[in-house]
Amino acid sequence: MKNTIADIAHKAGVAKSTVSRFLNGGSVSHATRRKIEQVIQETGYIPNSFAQSLKAKKTSMIGTIMPRLDSFSASQTVAGMDEELRKHGYQLLIINASQDLSREIEALYDLARQKISGIILFATQVTETHLAAIQEIGIPVILLGQQHNHVHSMIYNDYAAGYDMGRYVLSMGHRQIAYIGVTEKDVAVGVKRKEGFLKAVSEYDEAEAFLYESGFKMSDGVKTACSLFELNRTLPTAVVCATDNIALGVMKAAHMKGIPIPERLSVTGFGGYDVTEVIHPGLTTVKYGYFQAGHLAAQHIMKLVNDEPVDFLTVMKCEMIHRESVDKLN
Amino acid sequence: MKNTIADIAHKAGVAKSTVSRFLNGGSVSHATRRKIEQVIQETGYIPNSFAQSLKAKKTSMIGTIMPRLDSFSASQTVAGMDEELRKHGYQLLIINASQDLSREIEALYDLARQKISGIILFATQVTETHLAAIQEIGIPVILLGQQHNHVHSMIYNDYAAGYDMGRYVLSMGHRQIAYIGVTEKDVAVGVKRKEGFLKAVSEYDEAEAFLYESGFKMSDGVKTACSLFELNRTLPTAVVCATDNIALGVMKAAHMKGIPIPERLSVTGFGGYDVTEVIHPGLTTVKYGYFQAGHLAAQHIMKLVNDEPVDFLTVMKCEMIHRESVDKLN
DNA sequence: CTGAAAGCGCTTACAG
DNA sequence: CTGAAAGCGCTTACAG
Numbered sequence: 152m153k154n155t156i157a158d159i160a161h162k163a164g165v166a167k168s169t170v171s172r173f174l175n176g177g178s179v180s181h182a183t184r185r186k187i188e189q190v191i192q193e194t195g196y197i198p199n200s201f202a203q204s205l206k207a208k209k210t211s212m213i214g215t216i217m218p219r220l221d222s223f224s225a226s227q228t229v230a231g232m233d234e235e236l237r238k239h240g241y242q243l244l245i246i247n248a249s250q251d252l253s254r255e256i257e258a259l260y261d262l263a264r265q266k267i268s269g270i271i272l273f274a275t276q277v278t279e280t281h282l283a284a285i286q287e288i289g290i291p292v293i294l295l296g297q298q299h300n301h302v303h304s305m306i307y308n309d310y311a312a313g314y315d316m317g318r319y320v321l322s323m324g325h326r327q328i329a330y331i332g333v334t335e336k337d338v339a340v341g342v343k344r345k346e347g348f349l350k351a352v353s354e355y356d357e358a359e360a361f362l363y364e365s366g367f368k369m370s371d372g373v374k375t376a377c378s379l380f381e382l383n384r385t386l387p388t389a390v391v392c393a394t395d396n397i398a399l400g401v402m403k404a405a406h407m408k409g410i411p412i413p414e415r416l417s418v419t420g421f422g423g424y425d426v427t428e429v430i431h432p433g434l435t436t437v438k439y440g441y442f443q444a445g446h447l448a449a450q451h452i453m454k455l456v457n458d459e460p461v462d463f464l465t466v467m468k469c470e471m472i473h474r475e476s477v478d479k480l481n
Numbered sequence: 482m483k484n485t486i487a488d489i490a491h492k493a494g495v496a497k498s499t500v501s502r503f504l505n506g507g508s509v510s511h512a513t514r515r516k517i518e519q520v521i522q523e524t525g526y527i528p529n530s531f532a533q534s535l536k537a538k539k540t541s542m543i544g545t546i547m548p549r550l551d552s553f554s555a556s557q558t559v560a561g562m563d564e565e566l567r568k569h570g571y572q573l574l575i576i577n578a579s580q581d582l583s584r585e586i587e588a589l590y591d592l593a594r595q596k597i598s599g600i601i602l603f604a605t606q607v608t609e610t611h612l613a614a615i616q617e618i619g620i621p622v623i624l625l626g627q628q629h630n631h632v633h634s635m636i637y638n639d640y641a642a643g644y645d646m647g648r649y650v651l652s653m654g655h656r657q658i659a660y661i662g663v664t665e666k667d668v669a670v671g672v673k674r675k676e677g678f679l680k681a682v683s684e685y686d687e688a689e690a691f692l693y694e695s696g697f698k699m700s701d702g703v704k705t706a707c708s709l710f711e712l713n714r715t716l717p718t719a720v721v722c723a724t725d726n727i728a729l730g731v732m733k734a735a736h737m738k739g740i741p742i743p744e745r746l747s748v749t750g751f752g753g754y755d756v757t758e759v760i761h762p763g764l765t766t767v768k769y770g771y772f773q774a775g776h777l778a779a780q781h782i783m784k785l786v787n788d789e790p791v792d793f794l795t796v797m798k799c800e801m802i803h804r805e806s807v808d809k810l811n
Numbered sequence: 812c813t814g815a816a817a818g819c820g821c822t823t824a825c826a827g
Numbered sequence: 828c829t830g831a832a833a834g835c836g837c838t839t840a841c842a843g
Contacts, residue, residue: 155820166830171822180828195617200594202820205531205835221560221772226551233550233577242591245575247563261572264530287525369759403759426756429699429733442551485836496814501838510812532836535819813843820835827829 154196163190174198204266213452214244214262215271216255223395223424224441225273228295231445232271239453241268252276256284263288269452271295275337277302291455295448297339298464303455305448305465309339312437312469313347316391316419319435319471321355324480325389325417328352331363331375331401332393344393344421361387365397372400373407380408388417388480395420395427395436402430402476413478423472433474440467484526493520504528534596543782544574544592545601546585553725553754554771555603558625561775562601569783571598582606586614593618599782601625605667607632621785625778627669628794633785635778635795639669642767642799643677646721646749649765649801651685654810655719655747658682659691661705661731662723674723674751691717695727702730703737710738718747718810725750725757725766732760732806743808753802763804770797 156174160167163186173179173187190196204210213236217225233243244267248254255272259281262270270290272281274297285292285302298304320328330348335341345362352360365375372392380386392398398420402412410416412432420427423438444467454461486504490497493516503509503517520526534540543566547555563573574597578584585602589611592600600620602611604627615622615632628634650658660678665671675692682690695705702722710716722728728750732742740746742762750757753768774797781791 156822157820167820168822168831169829172829175822178828183828197590197593197618199535199596199820201531201535201596202835203822205529205535205820205837206822207835219560220550220563221556223551226556230549230551230577234579237577237579243575243577245573247560247567247573249564249567260527263527266529266531288527369755399756399759402761406761425699426729426760429729430756430760431732431736486838487836497836498815498838499813502813505838508812513812529836532819533838535821535836536838537819815842817839817841819838822835823833825833826831 154194156198159187159190159194159196162194163187210266210268211240212242212244212265212267213269213271213449213456214246214258214265214267215273216246216248216258216262217273218248218250218255218275220245220247224422224439227441228273228445228448231442232449233445235446235449236453239449241449241453250275252278252281256280259284259288259292263290269293269456271448271452275340291452293448293452293455295444297337303451303461303463305444305451305467306339307439307444307467307469309343309469310347310350312421312439313344313349314351315347315469315471316421316437317348317351319473320389320391320417320419320477321351321358323389323417323477325387325477326355326358327361327385327387327389328358329361329363329379329387329390330393331365331372331379331390331397333365333367333397340393340421348391365393365400367394367396369396369400369403372397373404374400376401376404377408380404380410386410386416389477390416390418392418392420395422395424395434398434398436398476399426399430402434413476417477419477423470427472427474432476435474435477436472438470438472440469443467484524486526486528489517489520489524489526492524493517540596540598541571542574542595542597543571543599543601543779543786544576544588544595544597545603546576546578546588546592547603548578548580548585548605550575550577554752554769557771558603558775558778561772562779563775565776565779566783569779571779571783580605582608582611586610589614589618589622593620599623599786601778601782605670621782623778623782623785625774627667633781633791633793635774635781635797636669637769637774637797637799639673639799640677640680642751642769643674643679644681645677645799645801646751646767647678647681649803650719650721650747650749650807651681651688653719653747653807655717655807656685656688657691657715657717657719658688659693659709659717659720660723661693661695661702661709661720661727663695663697663727670723670751678721695723695730697724697726699726699730699733702727703734704730706731706734707738710734710740716740716746719807720746720748722748722750725752725754725764728764728766728806729756729760732764743806747807749807753800757802757804762806765804765807766802768800768802770799773797
């Protein structure tokens with residue numbers, strides 16, 4: 152294992168440069184080719200990629216910084232990126248920032264140190280520090296999931312998704328609607344979806360929206376729903392949740408309290424997680440094409456790496472999915 | 482960005498070695514320290530990690546080869562490994578083999594080329610080719626999820642899990658039980674769980690097991706369940722599924738056919754996915770500690786990398802979780 | 812505390 | 828087609 156190109160050259164009775172040429176597909180006579188092949192075979196020589204990269208001054212690696220790995224959106228997106236990148240000979244280096252913004256910054260510098268060719272940042276928030284780091288490292292970066300004027304961004308049309316969902320719930324006759332959102336620091340999920348929803352509500356005079364804020368976890372959804380149920384007043388007829396996870400939590404809370412869905416309470420989510428289809432009742436939600444987004448992000452970063460032009464802002468469509476969790480009122 | 486240690490040295494008016502010493506925490510006078518700090522600050526110097534690794538002859542990277550990224554077990558395990566590794570200054574390089582065994586082999590060589598210090602192979606099958614590659618690269622490798630006599634292995638006690646599940650379902654009075662398994666090529670999931678289950682069944686004279694084989698996907702579970710339902714004979718009173726995913730598929734199929742769970746059909750899974758708790762009825766399953774397994778695998782590989790002794794075989798316990806999806810017969 | 816020099820393993824013009 | 832030599836950016840004894 153500890154063979155170097157010099158060892159191989161020595162054993163094959165040729166010069167290092169000849170071995171290198173052989174390795175890189177340069178012209179080598181048939182005889183020497185065979186000798187080198189044999190020696191490599193015998194020794195199990197594996198080139199040292201550091202030395203290679205040191206000369207080449209670049210790698211075929213793309214880095215991605217994820218806020219977490221263990222969520223549906225994250226794992227789908229990564230799988231999509233990976234598939235596309237691999238198809239084109241790039242390798243994906245995945246960094247888990249564990250939902251810690253300062254780790255994202257660290258990761259940007261780490262990746263730069265490793266001479267990664269490009270970075271896809273799966274963003275939840277974009278701070279000034281992020282921007283400074285992105286500028287300083289001087290490597291192509293794509294923001295996925297959030298938008299910033301100074302960085303290539305790919306976002307979902309969260310406003311439209313919120314609006315569509317609002318319109319749908321209203322069209323089903325609901326007028327007293329709770330909205331369980333998340334922190335506004337997350338512009339895409341916390342602000343845009345809510346704004347779209349509220350726009351829809353504002354178009355109906357008699358409609359009323361009650362806003363709540365929850366964490367991202369299923370258990371946060373359970374908690375928020377419980378406190379909502381315990382307020383001593385008439386329950387809204389529908390609760391629109393900013394994510395499928397929260398919606399699942401709400402459904403669980405409803406089950407615990409004996410509130411039938413959708414008969415007494417309609418519930419909706421956003422995301423289109425696989426499980427929303429198999430649970431009962433099926434969850435009405437908006438499907439986000441995470442896997443395809445991963446594909447697209449991979450294509451964009453490869454273009455950027457090769458100095459090809461890429462749209463500064465890409466907006467990805469979402470798709471309403473109607474299932475049984477929303478009741479029609481008359 | 483294109484600064485090298487030589488540039489910094491030049492601008493700070495010192496030698497390269499001094500800058501290097503500064504960077505690596507060696508002793509440097511206060512005055513020069515300040516000068517160097519300032520220059521680095523101004524230039525935004527980022528060391529080239531290839532050159533560093535080339536000298537150091539090793540990296541603080543651990544590689545992991547996963548059959549897929551977008552599954553609960555995979556993402557949980559990776560998250561666990563990552564957390565523990567990062568805590569100890571290692572970085573995790575994740576490779577997605579996309580359920581293609583030959584890609585796993587490729588990945589082993591790729592990681593070797595990159596002078597990764599150790600590898601955790603999330604295994605589904607261990608072939609001779611795997612073994613040859615592991616031996617050839619000469620890097621510590623841990624098998625996670627499957628066992629092989631010649632490689633450090635960490636496995637779950639699948640036999641016990643299967644046995645416990647069988648015992649439980651039998652103890653609830655079920656005697657006609659369908660078992661939906663997976664390919665026997667996957668020894669842990671396809672063989673051990675089934676064997677454990679069958680052992681339990683063999684302990685009851687009047688009990689009878691009907692074996693089916695399904696793919697790993699939820700949709701495979703749906704299909705298998707549908708064909709099971711369509712066989713014109715009395716339905717078993719319980720169906721034990723080799724994974725939670727399959728169980729979710731079976732539950733969906735039952736809903737579609739109007740078969741109430743657990744009143745007319747009890748269903749169980751293996752895995753302990755998060756969703757099994759929030760669905761209705763809650764799924765009886767065996768919880769596998771994926772996240773903790775990731776932690777443990779990380780600890781083991783770090784020991785191996787540092788030439789510390791590690792048990793050749795580690796067996797991890799699983800935990801039965803009783804929920805509403807199993808009915809008590811009398 | 813500081814610097815000159817050799818070397819990590821590979822690649823790449825440049826001669827031959 | 829083949830080889831000698833320089834260089835990629837860093838680290839590490841070794842002197843001073």
